[in-house]
Amino acid sequence: MDGLLTPRESAEFIAENSRDVFIDGEGVQRVAELLLAKAAGPELRMGGWKTLHELNPREADEAAVNWVFLIDTLNFSFWSERDEHKCLVGYRGKTYSGYWSLCAAVNRALDEGIPITSASYYATVTQDRVRHIFRSDTDVSMPLIEERHRILNETGKILLEKFEGSFLNCVQKSDKSAQKLLHLVVENFPSYRDVTQFEGKIISFYKRAQILVADTWSVLEGKGDGCFKDISSITMFADYRLPQVLVYLGALKYSDELLEKLLRGEMLSYGSRQEVEIRGCSLWCVELIRDCLLELLEKKGEKTGGEINSILLDYYLWDYARDHREDMKGIPFHRTRCIYY
Ligand SMILES: Nc1nc2c(c(CN[C@H]3C=C[C@H](O)[C@@H]3O)cn2[C@@H]2O[C@H](COP(=O)(O)O)[C@@H](O)[C@H]2O)c(=O)[nH]1
Numbered sequence: 001m002d003g004l005l006t007p008r009e010s011a012e013f014i015a016e017n018s019r020d021v022f023i024d025g026e027g028v029q030r031v032a033e034l035l036l037a038k039a040a041g042p043e044l045r046m047g048g049w050k051t052l053h054e055l056n057p058r059e060a061d062e063a064a065v066n067w068v069f070l071i072d073t074l075n076f077s078f079w080s081e082r083d084e085h086k087c088l089v090g091y092r093g094k095t096y097s098g099y100w101s102l103c104a105a106v107n108r109a110l111d112e113g114i115p116i117t118s119a120s121y122y123a124t125v126t127q128d129r130v131r132h133i134f135r136s137d138t139d140v141s142m143p144l145i146e147e148r149h150r151i152l153n154e155t156g157k158i159l160l161e162k163f164e165g166s167f168l169n170c171v172q173k174s175d176k177s178a179q180k181l182l183h184l185v186v187e188n189f190p191s192y193r194d195v196t197q198f199e200g201k202i203i204s205f206y207k208r209a210q211i212l213v214a215d216t217w218s219v220l221e222g223k224g225d226g227c228f229k230d231i232s233s234i235t236m237f238a239d240y241r242l243p244q245v246l247v248y249l250g251a252l253k254y255s256d257e258l259l260e261k262l263l264r265g266e267m268l269s270y271g272s273r274q275e276v277e278i279r280g281c282s283l284w285c286v287e288l289i290r291d292c293l294l295e296l297l298e299k300k301g302e303k304t305g306g307e308i309n310s311i312l313l314d315y316y317l318w319d320y321a322r323d324h325r326e327d328m329k330g331i332p333f334h335r336t337r338c339i340y341y
Helices: 007-017 025-036 062-073 098-111 127-133 145-163 167-172 178-188 207-219 241-248 256-263 273-300 310-323
Strands: 021-023 088-091 094-097 195-198 201-204 252-254
Touching (some): 007 195, 021 025, 021 273, 062 207, 094 098, 127 145, 145 167, 145 178, 167 178, 195 273, 207 310, 241 310, 252 256, 252 273
Antiparallel strands (some): 021 252, 195 201
16 A cells, blocks of 8 residues: 555546546636636635634634634534434524534534633533534434544543643644644544545545644634645645535536435445545546636736635635525535544
């Protein structure tokens, strides 16, 4: 078995060997053109992380960094068996589902005086307390609540032992390198090790570790400890929403066999060939979209609000998927139950 491939290397290798998932060159071009129209707008710049999302912290301090770390430690698997029957969390007059239900529950706990973002709290929090903190307004609870409890205890203990209980200390050990921070996270926190095998190679997606680096960069507004010189080496985050929106936009295609399987709602296990092909081709597809967009910007001499990278494309496409949930109803997302995305 060869050495571990980086997410970008993994994605290219998977795309070259994929049997059931394909990247459509014309679709890539069309998505790049869609994004070109947004290039100078608020969505394709890092500031959107705060201005467009009311649940994200406004501050850029240590508490905000530890909020991001807690959220991304639990940032996985929100899909429900039946979409019309899912976990919902009401907070300050609005109702949130999916990923945002996690953020709403955390902010609700903080408002209730529960120090849920403090490692000394979640290192020893009981499962009953976790069920209470992440309680749903419907009879459908947040998926994998037992795993979330286990991961909270495990992660809190490590943060206390190795980083004096604050993720900011981990960030400061990264010498402002995104790659160094990524590796500090996957080396020290087991639940972030999103690694599997494909065609005899060990491949990595590191979805939660990469989005943690990205959200840390965003919450620190790219300044001070968050001024990562190599932030553009971070790729998109291989979750279950981006593939769905890339298929919807025509940049990604599934074989008939795979599409029928997904339409039947069949689950794909983590690390299975088709699940790896969906995640790897999606990641590579966003890399190609980014290359195409940068070429278009160059040709047009367009001004942008700062460097456009795969993180900003990912954030935009993820938000797009949220805003076009109804339109995307006919396109299935793949159902994998795991702690990695
Ligand atoms: N690729 C990608 N995947 C992302 C995100 C986010 C949240 N980031 C936002 C927060 C601040 C920024 O402004 C981002 O907009 C969550 N997820 C994943 O989606 C899935 C949940 O989906 P649904 O069931 O529809 O809520 C689940 O796997 C979760 O891990 C992202 O940005 N990119």
